[in-house]
Amino acid sequence: ERVASFDYVVFGATGDLSLRKLLPALYERDRDGQLPDDGRIIGVSRIGLDGAAFRALAADALTQHAAPLDPATTDRFLARLDHITADAQGTEGWDALASRFDGVADKVRVFYLATHPDLFGPICQRLARAGLVTARSRVVLEKPIGRDLASARRINDEVGAVFQEGQIFRIDHYLGKETVQNLLALRFANALFEPLWNSGGIDHVQITAAESLGIERRGGYYDRSGALRDMVQNHLLQLLCLVAMEAPASLEREAVRDEKLKVLRALAPLTGADGLTHSVRGQYRAGAIDGEPVPGYLDEDGVAADSATETFVSLRAELRNWRWAGVPFYLRTGKRLPQRVSEIVIQFRPVPHSIFGASAGPVMPNRLVVRLQPDEHIRLRLMTKEPGPGGLRLRAAALNLSFAETFKRRVPDAYERLLMDVVRGNPTLFMRRDEVESAWEWAEGLLGAWRDSGERPKPYTAGTWGPSAAIAMIERDGRTWHEED
Numbered sequence: 001e002r003v004a005s006f007d008y009v010v011f012g013a014t015g016d017l018s019l020r021k022l023l024p025a026l027y028e029r030d031r032d033g034q035l036p037d038d039g040r041i042i043g044v045s046r047i048g049l050d051g052a053a054f055r056a057l058a059a060d061a062l063t064q065h066a067a068p069l070d071p072a073t074t075d076r077f078l079a080r081l082d083h084i085t086a087d088a089q090g091t092e093g094w095d096a097l098a099s100r101f102d103g104v105a106d107k108v109r110v111f112y113l114a115t116h117p118d119l120f121g122p123i124c125q126r127l128a129r130a131g132l133v134t135a136r137s138r139v140v141l142e143k144p145i146g147r148d149l150a151s152a153r154r155i156n157d158e159v160g161a162v163f164q165e166g167q168i169f170r171i172d173h174y175l176g177k178e179t180v181q182n183l184l185a186l187r188f189a190n191a192l193f194e195p196l197w198n199s200g201g202i203d204h205v206q207i208t209a210a211e212s213l214g215i216e217r218r219g220g221y222y223d224r225s226g227a228l229r230d231m232v233q234n235h236l237l238q239l240l241c242l243v244a245m246e247a248p249a250s251l252e253r254e255a256v257r258d259e260k261l262k263v264l265r266a267l268a269p270l271t272g273a274d275g276l277t278h279s280v281r282g283q284y285r286a287g288a289i290d291g292e293p294v295p296g297y298l299d300e301d302g303v304a305a306d307s308a309t310e311t312f313v314s315l316r317a318e319l320r321n322w323r324w325a326g327v328p329f330y331l332r333t334g335k336r337l338p339q340r341v342s343e344i345v346i347q348f349r350p351v352p353h354s355i356f357g358a359s360a361g362p363v364m365p366n367r368l369v370v371r372l373q374p375d376e377h378i379r380l381r382l383m384t385k386e387p388g389p390g391g392l393r394l395r396a397a398a399l400n401l402s403f404a405e406t407f408k409r410r411v412p413d414a415y416e417r418l419l420m421d422v423v424r425g426n427p428t429l430f431m432r433r434d435e436v437e438s439a440w441e442w443a444e445g446l447l448g449a450w451r452d453s454g455e456r457p458k459p460y461t462a463g464t465w466g467p468s469a470a471i472a473m474i475e476r477d478g479r480t481w482h483e484e485d
């Protein structure tokens with residue numbers, strides 16, 4: 001559907017996120033006819049570029065990340081682009097930006113801040129001072145919002161001094177992933193699972209976001225951040241929320257976020273000794289991915305030689321509420337693991353009593369796997385009888401819903417959906433201030449436990465599934481990490 005006319009102003013326009021994700025996502029929306037005829041995309045960065053140079057940079061990025069391009073869309077899209085050189089903490093460039101909006105009062109204005117979070121406040125202040133903030137303006141904040149609770153609060157206060165909460169869109173791109181939204185459909189558009197979706201029916205939950213990539217060229221950011229801040233505080237906790245939340249009354253703006261917040265508030269703190277017992281930190285050493293040698297973390301650019309930043313974390317979380325008491329949620333994420341795979345595994349309880357003798361083989365519990373990427377599917381492990389005239393032998397088999405096979409269409413990138421939700425003014429898939437702060441409060445407890453212990457992350461070889469302690473952590477509970485059936 002076509003939405004009201006809008007302009008996108010992207011701060012950090014020459015950065016990685018803008019070139020790899022934002023411009024390609026807007027391009028795809030343009031290809032689908034969702035951008036208004038007069039919709040402009042104004043890039044802002046410190047770099048002295050004129051419009052033509054920015055268009056050339058964008059064209060290059062699109063060739064790499066939105067191919068195959070279609071010439072008519074490319075011409076139309078590039079013509080929308082412009083660039084302003086501005087100083088987020090100074091005065092340069094702001095008049096020029098304001099002049100682009102002379103006489104443009106009624107369009108929706110989206111200010112997308114793809115910059116360091118310390119600049120969110122200063123940019124908002126300057127937007128206000130330049131008279132750029134109208135009632136139809138929205139601001140999008142990229143993660144991370146700060147690096148702990150105090151800095152998150154400060155940023156939220158600074159942004160909140162200029163924009164109303166309803167105008168603020170805190171993005172977590174995992175919420176824009178198709179399969180993540182499918183989790184809502186799976187849970188709440190099917191009556192089948194919900195009666196079992198609690199500690200009575202579910203033994204435990206695993207959430208994995210594994211990457212084979214290292215830290216790319218983001219050493220400066222990553223070394224101050226680490227896996228807990230980069231992935232767990234936001235993406236993994238958001239997935240946990242969608243798995244664990246109560247049914248919202250509707251998909252109306254606040255209903256879903258209210259339920260997610262309750263989950264975050266029910267997380268048992270992982271502070272002190274609990275934090276150390278129920279988590280494992282790792283840092284990769286040189287190794288190989290797909291047979292290609294890769295350097296260790298400490299040898300990456302931008303990383304301190306004695307860095308104690310974790311590139312892997314696994315932990316055991318619990319929720320203190322009626323539905324989930326006693327059900328562990330095992331979370332795991334890391335860089336330089338053997339493959340890129342993100343999935344949620346729901347392991348149901350075993351049958352209460354087996355009528356099959358030992359010769360039939362084990363009765364394995366049902367397991368629901370929601371695979372987010374790379375190949376999106378929902379798979380349910382069932383026990384079946386192995387065909388044949390002999391004695392009854394059991395075998396695990398899968399009911400398999402592959403999205404590529406069932407729907408045969410391109411899966412849009414998460415950003416495509418979210419960028420359009422901003423324009424439509426729909427915040428359901430964005431994080432509210434209280435969610436972000438609640439997630440930081442919990443993460444900070446674990447960070448504190450690590451810091452106080454003085455221990456270093458455990459080394460693991462690039463191309464393996466993290467330190468062996470991460471495997472021991474779940475096996476101690478008599479369980480194992482899910483591997484492909």
Ligand code: BG6
Pocket residue numbers: 143211230231342
């Ligand atoms: C980002 C993190 O938020 O998510 C990156 O900063 C990480 O470190 C990325 O690589 C993973 O996203 P995706 O969509 O590739 O799973």
